Amino acid sequence: MDIRKIETAMRMILEAIGEDPEREGLRDTPKRVARMYEEIFHGLENDPREHLQVLFTEDHDEMVLVKDIPFYSMCEHHFLPFFGKAHVAYIPAKGKITGLSKLARVVEGYAKRPQLQERLTSQIADAIMECLQPRGVLVVVEAEHMCMTMRGVKKPGSYTTTSAVRGIFKTNNATRAEAFSLINSN
Ligand SMILES: Nc1nc2c(ncn2[C@@H]2O[C@H](COP(=O)(O)OP(=O)(O)OP(=O)(O)O)[C@@H](O)[C@H]2O)c(=O)[nH]1
Numbered sequence: 001m002d003i004r005k006i007e008t009a010m011r012m013i014l015e016a017i018g019e020d021p022e023r024e025g026l027r028d029t030p031k032r033v034a035r036m037y038e039e040i041f042h043g044l045e046n047d048p049r050e051h052l053q054v055l056f057t058e059d060h061d062e063m064v065l066v067k068d069i070p071f072y073s074m075c076e077h078h079f080l081p082f083f084g085k086a087h088v089a090y091i092p093a094k095g096k097i098t099g100l101s102k103l104a105r106v107v108e109g110y111a112k113r114p115q116l117q118e119r120l121t122s123q124i125a126d127a128i129m130e131c132l133q134p135r136g137v138l139v140v141v142e143a144e145h146m147c148m149t150m151r152g153v154k155k156p157g158s159y160t161t162t163s164a165v166r167g168i169f170k171t172n173n174a175t176r177a178e179a180f181s182l183i184n185s186n
């Protein structure tokens, strides 16, 4: 990531909005913002599928669900945060399972980029399908978009839910219903 370029751009934004980039409170802001962008966009520098290369073999062919994975991402239209929870379910095939934390790392890797909620949801599902070749994957993402709450249409408290359904979750209604009921239970 080009830290210097972010600093220069941030300084220009401060000037453009009529601020004085030399005043005490703002003097280090371009540097702070550059460091912050490096952190919140670090997913651009990795391929989250790398986390799914560590596979175990275990004779388990029932559903695995990791619920309520918190995430923070950035809306690519407005460069404002959207954030919430992701729920990731899969049904292993041929005993191929992965570490539970790796599912959360995949969410994190795709969230830490300029994103759309729909793309975030399907990228998580597709990465798991590709790397684990499970019988199916179901990903649900629930998020609040700051671009809809603090500006524009200004609708605080509105949530967007997206899902990506692959394999057996698509073809088998009962399996899909079971996953949704587990996700919605407390
Ligand atoms: N589908 C989708 N839309 C998003 C997401 N994040 C933001 N948006 C929408 O992207 C759209 C951009 O619309 P534009 O009309 O180009 O931009 P705008 O004039 O700032 O739109 P308003 O937000 O309605 O003021 C808005 O409707 C946002 O709500 C997302 O993750 N998925």
Ligand SMILES: [Zn+2]
Binding pocket: 075, 076, 077, 078, 079, 080, 145, 147, 148
């Ligand atoms: Zn937005």
